[in-house]
Every structure is written in C-alpha cells, then in structure tokens.
Amino acid sequence: MSSLFLMVTITDRRSTDAFLQLYEQRGVDVNLRTVGSGTAVRETLATLGLEKTEKAVLLAVVTEDTWKAVRTDLRRKMRIDVPGTGIAFTVPLSSIGGRRALMFLTQHQPLTLKEESTLKDTRYELLLVIANQGHTGTIMDAARAAGAGGGTVIHAKGTGMEGAAQFLGVELVNEKELVLIVARTPEKNRIMKAIMDGAGPKAGAIVFSLPVTDTAGLRLLEDEEPVQETSAQ
Incomplete structure (x- = not known):
C-alpha cells in the first residue's frame, strides 16, 4: 500500500488556481490554503528569478503513488523546476486521528490500510489540528489536559470541504485554524x-501527526531539573 505524506506547495498567489486545477485532476483534495510572503534578500530573489510577492501555501494529504504522478505533472505541466514557479515537497505522516478523517483526507486516492509509519524511533511528533475557526481554546484545553504544552495557531482557509459531512458527520466551514503542537512520541496518541474527544462536533477537528527527526530550542520536561517546592517561613 502507499505510504501517506503531507504535501506542501508554495507558489505565487496568482498561480494558485492552476495548481488547484492540476491537483483536482489527480484526485488530490487540497485541505488547507493560507498565504505567506517571501523572506529572501534582494540578491537571492534576483538570482532565482523570484519577486517579493505574496505566496500561497497549499496543504494536502497524498499517497506515495499519487505523489509520484503529481510530481511528474508539476515538472511537465507546471514547469515547477523553472526558478520562480514554486516548490512542492512531502513530509511523511506517522498517524491520522480516526478512520473517518483518514477516509476524508484520501477520499479520491486508492488506499489500502496498513500499520502506521515505520518511523517509530522519533522522540517527538508534530501534531497538526485543522479545525473550524473559533475553537482553538477548546482544542488546547483538551490537549493540555492530556499532557501537551503550548501550541501555535495559523489562520487559513479550507478548500474541498463540501464532502466533509459524509465522512465526519459535521459540516466544515471555510474559515479554518491550523494548530501546531509538538509532543513527546509516547504521549502522542493520548x-x-x-483532542478528538474534547474538541466537540462543532469544531470539526481533524488531527494527524508528523515525525520530528530533530529539534532545537525546545525545552523538554525530562531534561529539566525538578523544582523543589518550599514553604514560606
């Protein structure tokens, strides 16, 4: 069976519709889209043939076979290898929260279920939660109660959400929030x-995880010295 990946596409906003059309032809549902801006210095932009314009960031879950076909189309039809066109890359998924969410995220792609990713030796996981706007507080309360630390919220717009009710039993709105939480691997499933139990149906939360192979600047509880409580005299 094909392994699962998160496909990230970054391109000029003016090219968004062309990329979305190509992905649709390959059965790829872009689940989330947001905007960003380039940060390269002027000399680098000139060298690569890029302009400092707003960028579109597209996120979609793809199988290995789908990615191979899409990659070919990106090179032949979108000429993505030409400087300034954009970039696309994949990150392996280690798990998806619930069979319904899995079916929704891959509904137009051939998929045979098997065991989770073989990346079992990573110490940490990045949890990505896609939810309707306005439910971040509830999601983070549930995550913290299970041992998570803080999270980062990105505002985005959902696409291809019309068929969500068939799989998730709830309608998803276009205004979305993407919550990123780094957790220890043993705590990931909990x-x-x-989050799935505590977010509530109105949140329409979809959660999946990515293996984190290395970290920097992340303070971990197991690396900290225990704090000794003292009472005031």
Whole structure:
C-alpha cells in the first residue's frame, strides 16, 4: 500500500488556481490554503528569478503513488523546476486521528490500510489540528489536559470541504485554524484522542501527526531539573 505524506506547495498567489486545477485532476483534495510572503534578500530573489510577492501555501494529504504522478505533472505541466514557479515537497505522516478523517483526507486516492509509519524511533511528533475557526481554546484545553504544552495557531482557509459531512458527520466551514503542537512520541496518541474527544462536533477537528527527526530550542520536561517546592517561613 502507499505510504501517506503531507504535501506542501508554495507558489505565487496568482498561480494558485492552476495548481488547484492540476491537483483536482489527480484526485488530490487540497485541505488547507493560507498565504505567506517571501523572506529572501534582494540578491537571492534576483538570482532565482523570484519577486517579493505574496505566496500561497497549499496543504494536502497524498499517497506515495499519487505523489509520484503529481510530481511528474508539476515538472511537465507546471514547469515547477523553472526558478520562480514554486516548490512542492512531502513530509511523511506517522498517524491520522480516526478512520473517518483518514477516509476524508484520501477520499479520491486508492488506499489500502496498513500499520502506521515505520518511523517509530522519533522522540517527538508534530501534531497538526485543522479545525473550524473559533475553537482553538477548546482544542488546547483538551490537549493540555492530556499532557501537551503550548501550541501555535495559523489562520487559513479550507478548500474541498463540501464532502466533509459524509465522512465526519459535521459540516466544515471555510474559515479554518491550523494548530501546531509538538509532543513527546509516547504521549502522542493520548493527546490526539483527547483532542478528538474534547474538541466537540462543532469544531470539526481533524488531527494527524508528523515525525520530528530533530529539534532545537525546545525545552523538554525530562531534561529539566525538578523544582523543589518550599514553604514560606
């Protein structure tokens, strides 16, 4: 069976519709889209043939076979290898919270279920939660109760959400929030379950995880010295 990946596409906003049309032809549902801006210095932009314009960021879940076909189309039809066109890359998924969410995210792609990713030795996981706007507080309360630390919220717009009710039993709105939480691998399943159980149906939360192969600047509880409580005399 094909392994699952998060496909990230970054391109000029003016090219968004062309990329979306190509992905649709390959059965890829872009689940989330947001905007960003380039940060390269002027000399680098000139060298690569880029302009400092707003960028579109597209996120979609793809199988290995789908990615191979899409990659060919990106090179031949979109000429993505030409400087300034954009970039696309994949990150392996280690798990998805619930069979319904899995079916929704891959509904137009051939998929045979098997065991989770073989990346079992990573110490940390990045949990990504896609939810209707306005439910971040509830999601983070549930995550913290299960042992998570803080999270980062990105505002975005959902696409291809019309068929969500068939799989998730709830209508999803276009205004979305993407919550990023880094957690220890042994705590991942507990936190994901807490989010799915505690977010509530109106949140329309979809949660999946990515293996984190390295970190920097992340303070971990197991690396900290225990704090000794003292009472005031």
